[in-house]
Amino acid sequence: MTNKDLDPIDDILQEKMKQKNWNEIRTNDSWAIFKIMSEFVNGYEAMSRIGPCVTIFGSARTKPDHKHYIQAEDIAYKISKAGYGVITGGGPGIMEAGNRGAHRGGGTSVGLNIELPFEQHFNPYIDKDKNLNFDYFFVRKVMFVKYSQGFVVMPGGFGTLDELFEAITLIQTKKIGKFPIILVDSSFWSGLIDWIKTVLISQVETVSLIDLDLIKIVDSAEEVVETLDNFYKKYNLSPNF
Incomplete structure (x- = not known):
């Protein structure tokens, strides 16, 4: 999709905004609080009954015959056999x-x-x-973090990167407890990790080397399950804690 393709969408949004005055916008925002609350309540009630799960992220555009789709299915299969449930964004592709x-x-x-x-x-x-269906990204993201015992991150786009870096940030700042963050396919992720090391850590010093300890890069389903099991054995926990 090009910028030219977005022009009609921008025109529609701008026209709608012109039709609303500030009081209408403020009123709509206030009433939206109740919709947000209902999504949190419904999400908490449903997710609190699911048991221990691992979230799998990745591109919605990945086709069923692609190696990443086949690998993600194998990972999910082996994760389920190891005693974990699987959470995804519910859509196509890697999900x-x-x-x-x-x-x-x-x-x-x-x-x-x-x-x-x-x-x-x-x-x-x-x-x-x-x-479960959500209208708000931020409510949905809370459910991913709150009810996951680990993140398995397959190759993806901006949405996948968003979830990855948010999880790292929350753990880094101790807003949530540490859990495994596993990146699958070293050939895909190596460029990003190299950039973090050479630019963020070495050049501008905005990230500490120890922060990379939050991430594990693997290339197989067996390594994913091993990483999950080793993490919880280290803390004397199990998938069913």
């Missing part, structure tokens, strides 16, 4: 692969879907009672 693997492995398969103007629609491999 579908994650739910599909969990479904095939007989594990809990959760989808946190969100309404988007493109790409997003829930996939058929989510447990019927665990398919």
Whole structure:
């Protein structure tokens, strides 16, 4: 999609904004609080019953015949066999692969879907009672962090990077407890990690080298499960704590 393609959308949004005065905007924002509250309440009630889960992130655009889709399905399958459920964003691509693997492995398969103007629609491999829909990204992101025992991050785009860096930031600042953050496919992630080391750490010194200890890079499903199990054994915990 080019900037030219976005022009009609911008025109529509600007026209709508012109039609609203400040009082209308303020009133709508105030009433939106109740919708936000309802999403939190519904999310908490549903997610509190799911048991221990690992979230799998990745691109919605990945096709079923792509190596990353096949690998994500295998990872989810092995995760479910190890005693963890799987949470995804509920949509197509890597999300579908994650739910599909969990479904095939007989594990809990959760989808946190969100309404988007493109790409997003829930996939058929989510447990019927665990398919949640959200209007607000920030509510959905709270559910990912609050109810996950680990993040498995497949190759993806801006949304995937957003979730990755938010999780790292929350752990780094001790706003949440530490949990495994596993990046899959070293050939995909190595450029980003090199940039963090050479620019953020060495040149501008905005990140500490120790912060990279929060991340584990792997290339196989077996390594993902091993990383999860080793982390919880280290703290004398199990998937069912």
